[in-house]
Amino acid sequence: MRKNILDRLGKEWIFFDGGTGSILQEKGLQPGELPETWNLLHPEEIIDLHLGYLNAGSHIFNTNTFGANRLKFQDNLDEIVTAAVNLAKEARKRSGREEDAYIALDIGPTGKLLKPMGDLSFDDAVEIFAEVVRIGAREGADLVLIETMNDSYEAKAAVLAAKENCDLPVFITCVFDASGKMLTGGTPESAVAMLEGLGVDALGTNCSLGPEQMIPIVERLVKAAHVPVLVNPNAGLPKSVEGRTVYDVDPEAFAGFMKTIAELGAVGLGGCCGTTPQHIKNEIEAVTSLPFRAPKPEAHTVISSFSQVAEIGGGAKPVIIGERINPTGKKRFKQALVEHDIDYIVDQGLQQEDAGAHVLDVNVGTPEIDEAELLDEVLIRLQSVLALPLQIDTSDPVAMERALRHYNGKALINSVNGKEEVMHSVFPLVKKYGGVIVGLALDEGGIPDTADGRIAIAKKIYDTAASYGIPKEDVVIDGLCMTISSDPRSALVTLETIRRIRDELGGSSILGVSNISFGLPARELVNSYFFAMALQNGLSCAIINPNNQAMMQAYRSFCALTAQDENFQDFIGAYQNYKTPDKRVSEAVDACRSRVLNALGISAGDLKSSGSPLGGNVSFGASNGGFSGNSGGSSAGQNGATRGASSASSQDGNGNTQGYHSKLMEAIERGMAKPAADATKEALLTKSALDIINQDLVPALDIVGKGFEKGTLFLPQLLMAADAAKAAFTVVKESMSDSQQESKGKVILATVKGDIHDIGKNIVKVLLENYGYDVIDLGKDVPPETIVETAIQQDVKLVGLSALMTTTVVNMEETIKQLHEKKPDCKIAVGGAVMTKDYADKIGADCYGSDAMATVRYADELCEKGLL
Amino acid sequence: MIELRQKEIYRFLGYQKITPSPEVDERIKECVEKMQKAAAPRCFYRSFSVKQTAPDITEIAGLSIKSKNLYKNLEGCDHAYMFAATVGIGIDMLIKRSELTSLMEASIYQAAGAEMVESFADSEVKKIRESEAASGYTLRPRFSPGYGDLPLALQSDFARILDMQKWCGITLTETLLMVPSKSITAFIGCTKKTDSGNDGDYLAKVINPLEATGLSAGEASGIPDNQECNSLGPDMIETEVDNKIQHNPDKTSCTLCSKAKDCLYRK
Structure with a gap:
């Protein structure tokens, strides 16, 4: 009786077969001819192919079904796959290896790229793979081997299809190039995080590279993986010699490299393109001379996107989770949700990435919308334009499942708590799709007001997760931030809780930091100091607004002070031009003063030479009186002064005849997005949003547009102006989010x-x-x-x-x-x-x-x- | 790192003789730096024997292709390469992201991406040229599906015969567009004949089937070879920057293209 392959893999050396396509080409397969057709046209050749590897000693050999899917075989897919499994069975019988050889249902990529980059939907991809899995399982394959995956999203689709349509072990190997990247950007670490989350039984790499070039990738895989690692390299790199594709690593050299790879901790070894039964035979001889040694994987908490990982706790730098994609208390954001303005939402994500967030929380729950639908859409858009891992934040299990299914990575999941009902509805999803779950330290009894109570709930969450097969590493405990304005001791309880999560439970913690100051003035002061205290007490991740300077200053300073910022790279990068608030104010005053003087036609030099030192107050007074007629007495003198100054300079600058030419117009014409946004904010103090659009925004665009039409301006300038106008428009829209906006059509x-x-x-x-x-x-x-x-x-x-x-x-x-x-x-x-x-x-x-x-x-x- | 010709990027952006402002130059520089990090150039090609047995019919790699333009391009060649190159999906990701944040950057990524895949393909073709020269062959200019009267449908054959997905990561959409978008497929003929030295002699002398015939695009494929446009040289299809034919920039500057007036990249 054949043992289950899972009882052997990871306990002894297991060998896979070698190349298929390259062997069939030797047997006469023509360029462009689909190899799977040979299952029907030349069955003896396929049996012969299998026999070669079985006789060489391979334990696992692949059905000839690499490209068998309905995209390539619309009419006879069932027949092709059925024949493939039966030919494999026949070969095993003829070789006398019934007891110890395993038939792998071989599944390769669809040949299409998934949306949004390509045009195949994720759900369609799952169905395409599912069809093959069902046929292969029905015909008696012993395991599913998904291989040559070069896109993590497609890999996820294939794994889900396999897990959902059969009970066979699922192995997967992906393709990495010499720089360690998959075609769509995935790394060994990000792939491992996602695939282990999905519950594969073994994973690894194949194809693309020769064994020597694969060594660094194998090292990374073995370090990251907790399941057995498989390695099936090519026989070197392909070369075209007289119209034939040849490979440059001979069996002996191949075996030498494979021995090294086995020593690194890979436990399933075979070959891919260009390898032959002889390569495998030599490989087996070389590797079996080594004593088998199972690698001892380290536990760590990791989430991933399609191309990045974020490690949580375990000595890793604290993780910043951007909180801005969330409608709570944000009118403009709610409006965007209702109006289906996905661009606005995604832009919130991009801004947080630029500000230094490592992970983004995604919450789109608002009463007027279909949350499952919108969360799915926002998530898919976000992962198409940014590479940060996401935290899926919803209390609706339907929305959560759909988002987890379509997420291209291993997500942080927000959240469960100690309530039985919640845990039993969410943990099955975590088990199926993978993810790190945030567990709130509260339950049916409410929020305990002592650290003891919260720690007890944390333990309950760990235990229940474990009963679903979810390890402690995949749970992060939220110690709960309650505002100090209602209970002055609440911060102390929170800090004690996170310290004990680290020290007593050996776990990781998370906090929604800014809750701590609710109801107080100057919240960023309280928030940033509390944040630093929490970090010092072992906080692993913080949900904050990364656009808030005080918070990021606390974070970067903490990392610099605790040796978590190598060479102070982060700190120096962010603050090398740091100026104290006093300095910033005095510089602004100086700049304003010189603009006013300019506008008056007096140079600072003139004043100096005439020996009259200029007092700030004096010039300020003058500017208010002389230029700010339209700015009103209450607005800062600075506004009036700069507007006046720029109107003067632009008249002599471009020779424009229009009497009115604002700072905003100038910023748009010159294509400066940030100044345009700032000028708009300034202008909003004195003008209505609509006036700004009609008097500044559109006229400025008109000037640029006319220049473009006349051929005096080029496309890049038009585009820069459009970017700047867009930035200004965003500010205007923000201010109008209360009122119904008029559209021209x-x-x-x-x-x-x-x-x-x-x-x-x-x-x-x-x-x-x-x-x-x-x-x-x-x-x-x-x-x-x-x-x-x-x-x-x-x-x-x-x-x-x-x-x-x-x-x-x-x-x-x-x-x-x-x-x-x-x-x-x-x-x-x-x-x-x-x-x-x-x-x-x-x-x-x-x-x-x-x-x-x-x-x-x-x-x-x-x-x-x-x-x- | 792929060497990019600054002049070509300017050209795609619409600059002709004048130099862009330092601000624009700075933006281009920043974008190109990101692109160099995001690029994952891959290339794959195979050589096949070529037979031309009947007028306008070229037989290669088991295909029988009816095309006047390809026939002319490969005339006198005993073998030809089927060639595929891409700079990878990372560039598309940059484009996609910048479309949200800055049109300016999106257009730079488009322009520099087109130049990047051209430049990468040129450098790979150079290797082929050198190895073919050793046995006395010279290369014809690259000729891509979708160019002239060569049907775009051949993309599927390239995908299958070169196993493009596996070796380069190039996939096709249902409408036969390549993903990553900055990719090139082409035939490259090899001949022992002494060629004219003017690439234009082997390229299609049409820029735009619509313009040449006034027919719909579907009807317009298969234009008589001698029907010339009012252009001076063998223009490329300016808009299909991803698939354009290698040309000698001095002789066939974009400014000579008869579509110049309406070309988006020149505005």
Whole structure:
């Protein structure tokens, strides 16, 4: 009776087989011919292939099903996979290895890249793999081997498909290049975190590199992994010699390297492309000369994104979790959720990443929306543009499961608590999808007001997690921050709790730090000092606002003081130009003073030479009187003065004839985003949001737009101005989040089906938005039907289409035809470099957008006529 | 590290003779630094014998391709490479992120990404050229599916024959677009004939099938070879920067492209 492979792997040397494709090519497989067809066309050759490896001594050998999926075999997938398993069985029988050889159902990548980079959805990928798994398991494979995975997201889809559709052991090997990266950026550490979370039985690496180049990757895998590590290298790197692909590492050299790899702690060894039965035979001889030694994995708490890991506790630097993606107490954020403004939400994430967050909390729970749907969408968008690991924050188990399923990594999960019901609904999800769970130290009895009570609940959470097979390392205890304004001793209880989590329980802790000061003034003072105290008491992760300077100053100082910032790199990077608040104020006053003097036509030098030292108060008084007529008495003199100064300088600068030219206009024209945002904030003190849009924002864009149309300005300048206008607009929008905003009209923009060149469309989008239009951006590669449906559903009167390839203009024509048929009152503007006026007319477009401004002009025209 | 030609980036961004301002230059520099870190260049190619038995029909790697332009490109070649190169998905990620934060940066990533894959492909082709020169062969300019009358549908054959997904990580969408987007596939002919030395002689003399014929794009493939546009040289399809044909910049500057007037990158 054959032992279960899991009873052997990790306890003795287990050997895999070698290359398949390269052997079949030797047997006559043509370039581009699908190897799996040989299961039906040349079954004896496939048996022969297996026999080669079985006779060489491989324990695990792969069915010839690497590329067998419904994308490549629409009609006969079942037949191909069934034949493959049966040929493997036949080979095992003929070799007399019934007792100790195992048939691995071999699963390779789909050949497609998953969304959002590619066009295959995660759920479809799972189903594609599931189909193969079901057939292979039904036919009697002994295990599933997912291999040559070069995208972590696809790897996750394959593992889920295997776990959900059979009870067989699941092994997986991924491809890393010489720099240790998967194609989509994954590292050995990030892959291990995610795959172990999903419950694979063994993992490792194969293909791409020869054994020698794989050594550093194997070292990293063995260090990170807690399950057995598998290594199946190529026989060196492929070379094209006289039209044939050849590999440069011979069996003897291969065996030598594999011995080294075995000594590093890999316990399952075989080969991949270019390796032959001889390679495997030599490998087995070399490796079995070594005594078997099972590696002793270290426990650590790790979460991951598709490409990064964050280690929690265990001597790692404390982790900063950005709290800003959360509607609690934020009007603008709630508005974004209700309006489905995902860009705004994602931008909150990007800002926190720039500010130094290591992990982002994602909470989109608000009563008016479908949380499961929105959380899923936000999570997918976030992980497509940033590489930080995410903390999924929801109390809705349905939303949580969906987010965990689609998360490309091992998430931090916020949260469970000591209540039985909560634990029993969430732990199964953690077990299935992996993740590190935040356990709040409260239960049915409420929040204990002593550290003893909280520690007792922490123990209960650990124990219950363990009963689900979730190790202590995957639980982080929230010691709970309660405001000191209601109980002056509460901070002390919290600090004692986290200290004891570390010292008594040997666990990791987390706190939502800023709760501590609720109800007090100057909260950042209390928060930042408490934060430093908590860190000193062993806090492993902190949920804070990383945009708050005081908090990050406390953090960076703490790390510098506790030898957790090598060479003070972080600290110096952040504060090398640090100025004390006094210094900042005095510099601002000086700058203001010199601007005023400039505006008055007096240079500081003149004053000095005339021997009259200038007092700050004197010049300030002058500026208020002379220039701030429009700023009102209550606003700071600085505002009036700078606005006056810039209006003077711009008149002689650009020779503009307009009488009015604000600081904001200048910032936009010069394409400076940060100054534009600052100038907008300043202007909001004295002007209404709408006035700013009409008097500053749009006129400035007009000046740039005209320069662009005339050819005196180039695209980059237009784009920089658009970026700056967008930054200003964001500030304006923030201020208007209370009031209903007026839109000039809705416009759909899309790059047509088949085309992914969408930069032009994106430029038009930003310009339209800056000019006050509500843009529905359908993205790129958009089918005509989607555009038509959206136009009808939302009653949109203007559609902008772009196509940049000659081959996709036909799809533009088709889209126009369908729109004219089904939404006759809708106007269509087209653009893109292959477009000409003639051709635009010919395909029935209403407007030819010759450049980025043309669509804006056309929209304005329609708007004036009342057609939008 | 892939050497990028600053002039080419300027050109994609629309600058012709003038030099961008120091601010723009600084932004380009910052972006290029990030790109160099994000790039994961990969390349794979195989050589196959070429037969041209009937007019306009080229047989290679088990394919029989009807294309006047390819026929001309490979005429006199006894073998040709099928070639694929990419600078990796990291560049697409940078583009995607910058689309949210800065259009300026997005356009720089687009422009410099196009230059990056061109430059990488050039450096790989140089290696092929050197090894072929040893046996007396010279190379024809790269010729890509989707260019001239060569059908884009050939992308699937490239994917299959070169196993592009495995060796380069290049995948195709249902509409035959390559992901990563900054990727190139091409035929590269090898000949012992003494060539004219003018790459343009072996490239399609059309820029835009629409412009040449006024037909829809579908109808327009298969343009007569002698039907020239009003352009002076063998232009590339300016907009398909990812798939464009290697050309001699001196002779075929973007400014000569007859689409120059409407080209997005030149505005």
